[in-house]
Amino acid sequence: MTIKEFSIEYDAVNSRNMFTNGDTINGRIIVAVSKETKIQALTFIAKGKARVCWSEHYGQYHHHVYRSSEKYYEVQHHILREGRQDGTEVIGKGRHVFPFSFTIPDRKIPSTFTGSIGRIVHKLKAELKQSMKLTKRAKQHFTFISKADMDTPGLMDPQYGRKDKSVKVFGSGNVSLDVHTKQMGYIQGEAMQVTLEVSNRSSRSVKPKFVLYEKRSFLAQGRRRVHTNTILKDKIKDIASSDKETVTKVISIPRELPPSILNCAIIKLEYRLKVYLDIKCVTDPEIKLPIVVLPVSEGPAVKQPPPSAGFGFQTFGNPNPAPWGMPPPQQVAPNPMDLPPPYGAAAAYPSLNDYGRYENTF
Incomplete structure (x- = not known):
């Protein structure tokens, strides 16, 4: 295999490794190759989105899947693209580090959330394209906590x-x-x-x-x-x-x-x-x-x-809940993960209204 390592990492801005509206995330994409290699494109992507999906069964043979999604931002930076006339860039043998910088939009965006049938994720991705080969992808989730909305009606009212x-x-x-x-x-x-x-x-x-x-x-x-x-x-x-x-x-x-x-x-x-x-x-x-x-x-x-x-x-509930927002101080985010970091309590919660019709449960 020519490409020995392809990963993305970012720097923490505080001891809790959390970000909020308007923060800038600095990081790097790492590409290590065993020999001189041609690359068509190397792209950085930042994305924030929400997704919900669950199924309901009606009788023995019928069920329906309910889905919905929202996108809050998607930013792309082309780090390597069309460096030569043939549309490729050549990198030499060894380990290469490509820095990136991304500023989270300073507007109303929901915080990171993980639930049993829905989640809100904020992630950084890198894509590496080569001719006649599958696109390689690396990703890293980060924890985003939205600024407090002090304009919420009745927030400070008795x-x-x-x-x-x-x-x-x-x-x-x-x-x-x-x-x-x-x-x-x-x-x-x-x-x-x-x-x-x-x-x-x-x-x-x-x-x-x-x-x-x-x-x-x-x-x-x-x-x-x-x-x-x-x-x-x-x-x-x-x-x-x-x-x-x-x-x-x-x-x-x-x-x-x-x-x-x-x-x-x-x-x-x-x-x-x-x-x-x-x-x-x-x-x-x-x-x-x-x-x-x-x-x-x-x-x-x-x-x-x-x-x-x-x-x-x-x-009550989980006797040993995972601490929210209090990981040990670190300077570099952990290795890429397939799932976003834990947010809140465990994903499995007792359901009082499992199919969630429009009853007033409050």
């Missing part, structure tokens, strides 16, 4: 919900639940203060509980598929019959939690805080408030907090 419930089975009376938060947007690691006002005018005791969960939505051809996953949950002491209490709970947004993805038409990553009253033998009254998670390095309108503990919360 959130409020109220629910009333009558108790008729094995008891009597009614209960009411009011929930307040100071805002909708929080950066990774920030403390969220939740205030509950519970009025228990029933003959039963009630137990307030909290759940922070994520919702992943995939859309294609007029269909939607939804996966949900619990991130945190906790509870506080029972509130006795004929009692009224106001309770403040502090919840830490996990620092490793991926930022919300709201700027992609076919993939969405959203968060909700669910607060409910656990009442035996009664449908639990519950309130769901939207939470927008912002990247820790962004959000100029939000004061960045110091790292905070879990405030007594337990994490």
Whole structure:
């Protein structure tokens, strides 16, 4: 084989090896040959795109595949092309390094994301063409985190919900639940203060509980598929019959939690805080408030907090989740990979709406 090595690599710009809008990626394409070799073209390509694909079965013999895709940018630089009259360039025996530089567009582009039936990828590619031979390709994915969109409607507005419930089975009376938060947007690691006002005018005791969960939505051809996953949950002491209490709970947004993805038409990553009253033998009254998670390095309108503990919360799901965005410092990206780097929790999530029709699961 004449070509002994064909690869692409890039330089990290920070210890987390992440990039954002407007960053410049510098790197190099490496070509090592065992003898003097003719090359028709050597091309650098940068691409950002999203893709969704899943199938649904109808009976024993019928199924339909739903697909959708979006492209956010594609840039090509011709590094070697038509160097001679015959349309080829000759490189000598040995190892050759061809540098490149690419600036990520400074506009609204969704962050890197990997899910079970959809993903958003940002990658660098190199293509080497030779006469009468198959095109050689090398690629390298990089992690892109979009800048916080501080123009999101209601991002810094207080959130409020109220629910009333009558108790008729094995008891009597009614209960009411009011929930307040100071805002909708929080950066990774920030403390969220939740205030509950519970009025228990029933003959039963009630137990307030909290759940922070994520919702992943995939859309294609007029269909939607939804996966949900619990991130945190906790509870506080029972509130006795004929009692009224106001309770403040502090919840830490996990620092490793991926930022919300709201700027992609076919993939969405959203968060909700669910607060409910656990009442035996009664449908639990519950309130769901939207939470927008912002990247820790962004959000100029939000004061960045110091790292905070879990405030007594337990994490659920994967007991050993892969750390998001915290690889060891490095100067050069790892060798080319077939899959993008991990983003968020594991790809397999429990599905509450496996075929994702248009029910309101929030």
